[in-house]
Amino acid sequence: MQKMAYVSIIGAAGYTGQETLDRILRHPDFELYAVGSDSLAGNDASALDPRLNRNGGKRVPQFITNEAALACEADITFLCLSHEQSAALEIPSRGVVIDLSGAHRLSDAAAYEQWYGFTHPRPEELGSWSYGLPELSPPSGRLIANPGCYATAILLALGPVKDHIDQASVVVDAMSGMTGSGRTPKDSTHAGAVLENFAPYRVGRHQHVAEIAEYLGFPVSLTPHLLPMRRGLLATCNVRSTGADLRELLEVHYADSKVVTVLPEGVTPELARVQGTDGAELGVFTDQFTDRTMIVCAEDNLGKGAAGQAVQNANLLFGLPETTGLRLSGVLV
Numbered sequence: 001m002q003k004m005a006y007v008s009i010i011g012a013a014g015y016t017g018q019e020t021l022d023r024i025l026r027h028p029d030f031e032l033y034a035v036g037s038d039s040l041a042g043n044d045a046s047a048l049d050p051r052l053n054r055n056g057g058k059r060v061p062q063f064i065t066n067e068a069a070l071a072c073e074a075d076i077t078f079l080c081l082s083h084e085q086s087a088a089l090e091i092p093s094r095g096v097v098i099d100l101s102g103a104h105r106l107s108d109a110a111a112y113e114q115w116y117g118f119t120h121p122r123p124e125e126l127g128s129w130s131y132g133l134p135e136l137s138p139p140s141g142r143l144i145a146n147p148g149c150y151a152t153a154i155l156l157a158l159g160p161v162k163d164h165i166d167q168a169s170v171v172v173d174a175m176s177g178m179t180g181s182g183r184t185p186k187d188s189t190h191a192g193a194v195l196e197n198f199a200p201y202r203v204g205r206h207q208h209v210a211e212i213a214e215y216l217g218f219p220v221s222l223t224p225h226l227l228p229m230r231r232g233l234l235a236t237c238n239v240r241s242t243g244a245d246l247r248e249l250l251e252v253h254y255a256d257s258k259v260v261t262v263l264p265e266g267v268t269p270e271l272a273r274v275q276g277t278d279g280a281e282l283g284v285f286t287d288q289f290t291d292r293t294m295i296v297c298a299e300d301n302l303g304k305g306a307a308g309q310a311v312q313n314a315n316l317l318f319g320l321p322e323t324t325g326l327r328l329s330g331v332l333v
Contacts, residue, residue: 017078175224176227
C-alpha cells in the first residue's frame with residue numbers, strides 16, 4: 001500500500017464524526033485531508049474543540065462543506081451523517097467509503113420505510129455495499145456499511161453461536177448511553193428527561209433489529225433502554241442452547257482477537273472498562289433456575305459501536321494490523 005492514505009470525514013461535527021476525527025489524528029498511516037461540516041464550514045478546527053491544532057500533533061484543516069469534502073475523493077471517506085443524508089449522497093467514484101449511518105446496512109430498500117422512516121433514494125446501489133463487522137463479516141470491496149451500535153454488541157454475542165441456539169426464543173435487553181441517539185437535540189434525550197431516570201425506548205421497533213435479523217437469518221426480540229450517562233452500551237442476550245457449550249464456542253471464535261475479550265467464568269462485563277475504548281467484553285452465564293444461557297456484551301457505543309469499528313474496517317482494507325490507531329485499554333475509576 002502507499003505510505004500514507006488520505007482521509008476525508010463528512011459530518012465531522014457530530015458525535016461519530018468527532019470520534020472518527022480523534023482516531024485519525026492518532027493514526028500513524030492515515031493522513032487527514034478534508035474535514036466536512038455544513039455548520040462549521042469556513043471555520044478553523046478550534047470552532048469544534050479549542051484543543052485542536054495546539055498540541056503539536058497532526059494539524060486539522062479548516063472546515064469545508066460536506067459537499068466539498070465529499071468531492072475530494074480521498075483514499076478513505078468516512079460518512080458520519082444521518083441515515084437519510086447518507087442515503088441521498090452521490091458516492092465518490094474512487095477510494096474506500098465507510099458509512100457510519102444505517103443508510104446502506106440493509107439489502108432490501110423497502111425495509112427502509114419500515115425501520116428508518118424514509119424511502120431509500122438509491123435502492124439500486126444497496127447491493128454494492130458490504131456489511132463490515134470484522135470479527136464476523138470482514139469488510140470487502142470499497143463500500144462498507146458500518147454496523148449499528150446495538151447490532152454490533154448483539155451480533156458479537158450471538159454470531160458465533162447462532163447455529164447452536166433455539167432461534168425462536170432469543171430475547172435481548174440492551175442499554176445505551178445518551179450519545180447513541182446522536183448530537184441533534186431531542187426532548188427524549190434532554191438532560192432533564194434522562195438524568196435520574198431509566199426507561200425503554202423504541203420498544204419493538206428499533207431500527208437495528210433489521211440488520212441483526214439480516215445477518216443472523218432470524219429475528220430477535222430487542223428492548224433498548226436509555227442510560228442516564230454519556231456513553232457505553234451493554235446487551236444481555238437470553239438464549240437456549242441446542243446442546244453445544246456456548247462459552248466454548250465463543251472462546252474458540254475470539255481466541256485470537258485483540259478487540260473482543262471473552263471474560264473468565266463468573267466475571268461480568270462492565271461499562272467502566274470499555275468506555276472510551278474500541279474493545280468489547282463478553283460474559284457467559286448459566287441460569288440456575290431455567291434452561292437458558294445469558295451472553296452479555298459490553299462496548300462503547302461510539303467506539304466499537306461506531307468510530308473504532310469504522311477505523312478497524314479501514315485498517316483491514318488497507319492491509320494494516322486491524323488495531324492500528326484504536327484505543328484498546330481503559331482505566332477503571
